[in-house]
Amino acid sequence: MSFRRIWLLVWKEFTQLLRDRSMIPLIFIMPVIQLVLFGYVIGTDVKDLRTAFLDQDGTTASQQVVDGFTSSGYFVSVARPTNDAGVRRALDGNVAQVAIIIPRGFADQVSKGQAAQLSVIVDGSDAKTASVAQGYAGSIVANLSGKLYPRPATKPGATTPGGVDARVRVLFNPTMRAVNTMVPALLAFILMMSTQNLISQSIVKERERGTLEQLFVTPIGRAEYLIGKLLPYVAVAIIQILIVFTVGTLWFKVPFSGSVAVLGIGLALFMITMLGQGMLISLMSRTRYQAQQANVFLMVPSMMLSGFVFPLSSMPALLIPLTYLIPLRYILVIVRSNFVKGSGFIDLWPQFLAMIIFSVAIFGLGLTRFQKRLSD
Amino acid sequence: MPWSDNRPAACVPESLVHSDDAIVVSGMRKKFGDFAAVDGIDLTVKRGEIFGFLGPNGSGKTTTIRMLCGVIEPTGGGARVMGYDVCSEAEKVRANIGYMSQKFSLFQDLTVDENLKFYGGIYGLSSEKLAERREYILDMADLRGREKELTGNLSVGWKQRLALGCATIHEPKLIFLDEPTSGVDPTARRQFWELLYELASGGVTLFVTTHYMDEATHCNRLAFIYRGRIVAEGTPQEVKADLSADTILQISVDRGEEALAALEDMPAVQEGYMQGSLVHVNLGRRSPSEADIEGYLRSRGFAVTSIEPVEPTLEDAFVHLVTQQGGRA
16 A cells, blocks of 8 residues: 555546536535525525505504514515405405405404404415415414413413414424525535545546556556545545535524534445445446436435435325435434434434445445456 | 455466566466456567567457456466566566556546656656656657646647656556557557667567557567467467468459458358458469469459469468458458
């Protein structure tokens, strides 16, 4: 084992990487673009919902309700209809996405400590926005109830005015919640996208051009070659993780309540698994195009069946057994729980066990197949 | 230990090697499953020789070279290369040889200088030595002023010479060249062979495979491999001597391919093949007068321009050897 040779291989790999004009943006800009896309678009960060307020009560209490909505930042008053027909026009004409109706006698009921009625009408044609609006409205109403009824409510039901399901959002700020779980998930997802892809592309390119053949007639040993090949991409992966972590915590203000050790070890195991997958892809592909296709082929089920985009709880029972075969599934639980709740090794031992099994099995298989290919 | 490069046991005893032998191959074979790519070959290459290793595609040429370079292990027998056993001392074998393939395996996205730095370092050259070799190679490959150019932008001839430079940066005494000139224009080929002669005159042993028969005649000695076995070995003269008693006719005729097919059905014709646009037929020990080639072709509507006996070429010998083995070249 010669460190000089390993160092030369690493230097060569980095020089090639830096010279490839499409590579630098891919490595450094892609994580940020993905963060922005997933953080903002999928992150259900719905703001400034166009809202029509119909205040039939016209009292201080009803004005408090209107202020409560508009001051939250999620609802903007765009119309002040005076009757039900006006509300319908606003919704039908797409002027408003949400209508809030405060009926006559609202203040009376509040002052008597009775359950006050309040209608929130949401345009259901955009299901996503509708459910988010519903969630916001629920928590704003719950918040208002606390202000309007200073004493403990006479009846438990009284804090939940009719017509609004206030149970939707319980613990976290509804807008932050999606980003809070999306950013940690992106740590693992970007690691997968780039590590697996870069390593397989790089090996296949070397074989396509015949340089692999050339390297093995020099004194370079197989172990030296692999270390020299893997190290640069490990470094790239670490840089990408740091970018996502920094942008996620500083720009998206995702609170990090976990430990660097748990997160680091989890991601390291996942990275080893992805390096193994990348090697296996490189062995199955003769051209870089084939390797690209294989990457996409693995990417889609990983995205769909890991809980990255769609929650596992909403998956058909038939597909659930498949999800256990996807390494991303386990690392997502690790990064999300650690990030949000600070879960440690003890809480996460089943996931860590799964990651250890995956990394040993897949990386081991990659190594032995690679070794075998080189000796034939 | 799956990642070690060396097997403990040597596969060829040192006693088989004379001091002037560069390569000694003994009973070397390589099987892929049930298929014997190389089927027990014996060869000796003397130091300072230009040794031509010929054979059609898929005959076991490349597998043989890969075993001799210590890249893959033989499944039986073995070889000693520059005194080192390819089974037990593969790393030493690789440190003492140069290898250049038809792909000129340079890093296209590195510059000329970076390629030199990389290969120099891999072979463990000191920085003074590397600087000295760099000067030499830049002169040899005529690359002065292009040190910072990306290798991928160089013309084929330059790439080829740089590849030779990188493969010989550590001044090996033995160089394997696997079809080094395929796809290169004739001028560049001639220049390249001049470089090879220069190396050979400095005492370097060259082990060359080629498709070009005119290049094979440049070699001191030749071996033909066919279906994993050595079917002929010797100097170019010796290889051709096999055919010296045979009558070879060179026929200029229209529709050459069709004429060849017709001639192959003629009882007097042992073997025939195209050489460029001309048809070559081997009549064996028969004299030209014993077979009325012209009449035969005319009666079948071919327009014959000329028929003349020629000295057997290496290509004739090659086709002859392959036909004898029951195959087609």
